[in-house]
Amino acid sequence: MLDAPLLDLQHAVELAAADRHVPPTITWTALQIAALVHGVRWASLDHLSDPTWLTVPTLVFHGADDRTVPVSDSEELRAKRPDLVQLVVTPGADHVESWNRDPAAYDRRLVEFVTSG
16 A cells, blocks of 8 residues: 655656746756766656556555645556556545545545455
8 A cells, every 4th residue: 555655756856846836947957966966866766667566456545636746646657557556536635645634434445455355
């Protein structure tokens, strides 16, 4: 089970920058500087490009209003691994707030997932 998983660090950085109204060209430049100065290998932090690492059925919760990790990353993971990923998008929830929005529904969905296999 994953809750608002960080599947691509670059996407999270871009989301944070956009949330702060940083122009995309500045964000791109900052990513390049981080790679050069600090040795950040953005491709190695992208777990969406090759999702074969996912080998077991996985329940993913993600807040629809997540401003830390883009919900689109979880949607992409589900699209790439529909055989393994069940995605629950929680309306009105920010980062890792799905349980907080409706604990009973969250717990019910988790129990259903665990006991179904």
